[in-house]
Amino acid sequence: MTRPWLDHYEEGVPRGWTPSNDVLPDLLRRTAEAFPGRAALGFLGATTTYRELWQDVGHFAAALQRIGVRPGERVSIMLPNCPQFVVAFYGALLAGATVVNTSPLYVASELEHQLRDSGSETLILLDAFYPRYSAVAGRVPVQRVIVTGIQDALPFPKSVLYPLKARREGHWVNVRAGGSVYAFRNLLRSPSTTPRPVTLRPDDVALLQYTGGTTGVPKGAMLTHGNLVANAEQARAWMTDLRPGQEVTLAAIPFFHVYGMTVAMNLSVLIGATIALVPNARDIKMVLSQIVASGATLFPGVPTLYNAINNHPDTRDFDLTTIRACISGSAPLPLETARQFRQTTGGANLVEGYGLTEASPITHVNPIYGEQREGSIGLPLPGVDALVVGEDGQPVPEGEVGELWVSGPNVMKGYWNRPDETAKVLREAHGQTWLLTGDMAVMDEAGYFRIVDRKKDLIIAGGYNIYPREVEEVLYAHPAVLEAAAVGVPDPYRGESVHAALALKPGMKATEAEIIAHCRLHLSPYKVPRSVEFRAELPKTAVGKILRRQLAEEARAARQVQAAG
Template sequence: MVETARAMASAKMPWLDHYPPNVPATIDVGAVGTLVDMFRDSVRDFAGRPAIESFGVRLSYGQLGGLSDAIASWLQSIGARKGDRIAIMMPNVAAYPPTLFGVLLAGCAVVNVNPLYTPRELAHQLNDSGATVLFVLENFAHTVEQALPSTKLQRVVVVRPGDLLGLKGKIVDIVSRYVKKAVAPFKLPTMTTFAEVVATGKARALQPVAVEPGDVAFLQYTGGTTGVSKGATLLHRNIAANVAQCDAWMRPFMRGDDQIMVTALPLYHIFALTACCMFMCRIGACQLLITNPRDIPGLIKTLKSRPFTCMVMVNTLYNALLNHPDIKTVDFSHMAFSVSGGMATQQAVAKAWKALTGKPIVEGYGLSETSPVVCANPLDLQEFSGTIGYPVPSTEVSIRGPDGQECATGIPGELCIRGPQVMAGYWNRPDETAKVTTPDGFFRSGDIGVLQADGQVRLVDRIKDMVLVSGFNVYPNEVEDVLASHPGVLESAVIGVPDEHSGEAVVAYVVKKDHAVTAEAIRAYCKENLTPYKVPRRIEFVDALPKTNVGKVLRRALRDSVADKAAG
């Protein structure tokens, strides 16, 4: 009977037969607890280990625990109650992790905010979430000043980049303010400094809060590439389950207790939040915080400053590193693995990275709505696979056609996901939640995928990004992958534009690597590698591509630009 059940599960979930040794098929969902439980355990078990490093200064888990308690205590002192939403608008500075855990310890929910938001975008997110307190790095306080009259914020905490870093921190603040002139003038009537928060919190005892697995931990806003921003409601059990899934998938391949994660992606993004901050906390590892990953020379300087064992990045960041001459001076000998997600990893980038570091890029897949990890390649991968790997433990995937029926193996359809990491729904938007939920409880990702016979999933593209040329489907990822392999191309983005003859035409926006390269040469190269209807009708050279905060190319922004020109 048991063997029959296993055979049925294997037929429905073929990936289980191909799992790496020592990786379980499921996690104990009932035992995942809360993020507060996880954090308390780590502070107790790893008190003396380094937890974070910023600008060369390290803080231990014991110090992180004390600071987080102080921030939670301060929140209680101003009347914050369990369930209140507290917003954080910071890049990866030392104050971020204790603020994050402090909010959770107080029983409140974190609202992660992109520091690059405009006042309008900021006001929308604060009002939609109902946030009452905002922690913001002073570099972005002028944006808050402009948005403040349109919000219901009761208190704003202003953080300096050098907070918690001692004497080194004072130097960091001076450079930020007076050398780089990165702090615009601002005036906030409800302002409290981060130093005051910590001092006040340390002076009073924290009142324990009974946090449950079903309580809201994060409102993670999504929609940066597709339109209206919605808050994915992530419960403690969603994130905690995903951390346990990452642990089950990755721990068998990790050697030693001195793991150092290069956290270059912003912690306010779900990828870094779970894969770097939460997972590293669970295993007692150290995060090397990168405040500004767009400063490639600065990032390389940090990579040279000390050995590191792992990193999580996106394709564009790997590509930017590869195209900087100083990357060859970085020592990758201690690096066990490098993970990519957030957008499709291009074959040319993966090949160059393996040649440079000796290690392949291990690609995974996830979304804000899934906490985020859904699929991942094994960490002992020898060569870049070109797939997003296997569904992680306790995760089901289903490829479905427009009629909602499951597609046969090898046939593309919408990737749908079911598992403990899937969100509770969109914040205050039951109608939007219903649109992405199937009758049998799967989350509709909006991505086109193919399930292979061995259970691996190959991602094709976003449904909304697909280009329809004379009835034929063209997937921008495929065209961009070909463009990336051209020696004269640094970056590219492909979209469809209206065409009276073919319905839509393929247009490529290209950032040159070789300034002498011509549109004709690139088109000729595409003709050698693509079916004629996939070849870009037009090549447009640009200085830069529009991107999200983590470097994901915004095809929507390019389509909007085309539409605006047509309307004009």
């Protein structure tokens, strides 16, 4: 196959690249040896060096083995971004277990499904989340629970003041250790920093990362040590000016999401960066203050986070000029958001990337310092191959729309206990194993890819294909629009029509007629929204991705009620 993108890699990005044979604990061990006194974690005034982090991981791994965790067993981690997450993640892997990332936002029924589906026998969670586990405890395979609190990671006197504040605000949950319930802080006092040796191989499953995938059914993507190490190494190869032992990564995107885990945590460990932990990215003032306090140089994020910073009333009071590079993932990056953010930070390189859970997750990124093509997801990373494929499974010509297929060492092993679902998205063709992304894309003559939209989000109006992203770009260009989503709703004449859901910037106003008139200036008539809905905020996932599907369902339900009335 031809790879035109190789000719457009910026200087320093390897054209020929192969992954190492490392497993994830190797990354931390090697960095602790190279930069023992370097701050690994910064958390609300507390600092942990790489030497201390590696020791904590050893203590925790040994303690897990002592309380019965066996190699290959699933260990669910339900924590926000805090030092305990990093210790639990690497500690569980060092003990030979498979980690199951579990969203702290899960309600009891969602938690029950994931614990049962993964067969998790160990659950590590924040004390505040314990009542949700209690509601399902008798119906899941969990045999041991490890509980920690934010106060466990805070320096004195914050460690004493935090419980008082939580009690005053009604957030305090007191969980007593005993029986099958263990205190995280006590396990860190394990007498041994050397767990029993476990043979880890690159092909061993390190992580079950649950996703709706390309078919919408929650299932665990089996990501191996080799997958996750390769993707961290690919990101390092792409960012040509990374300075080992000198960078500071603002970790605002959650580690329980694969993008935050790979770029904010694993890549940082790989290069010996200090990880400035932000437990709540919705608190934009906290995000801003942590950028300044930490001197963050790298800021991986999602479009809604950058957008919120652009439009926060206090942003101008913070010096954000230390930020050098930002890769935006998880959702399409509106052009206006990128332009504003570069202005806000005094020129930080914010580039759009692309990936999906099943690929660990990054497959494409715009060059950080080379040619960046607006509206594109950039070029495939070193070691990644990509095709745009038609319905017949054959590549389409440059410039034509088809489904994006990707291949590389970062592509998952399959879905946990779901061979039928695996067979739908992994395909042998052209001498390689390909992941069928479900996204519609175009490749230009230089090998830059552009996502037209998700196959399932396609709106078909009067026989015309409408890709929501194109409509959303126009909506975001309106000066009053803060957040936008375009979805399809039933139309008795056209089959479907475009419905726009918007949240406006603070203090701004707009009417439905004004928004539609704005769209008519920039879109073909069949693409113009026929209806506009204004909301205080659009619904999002835990990582900040706007939930188009939920908006579409709610809009369709509202139409049905109107029709019935």
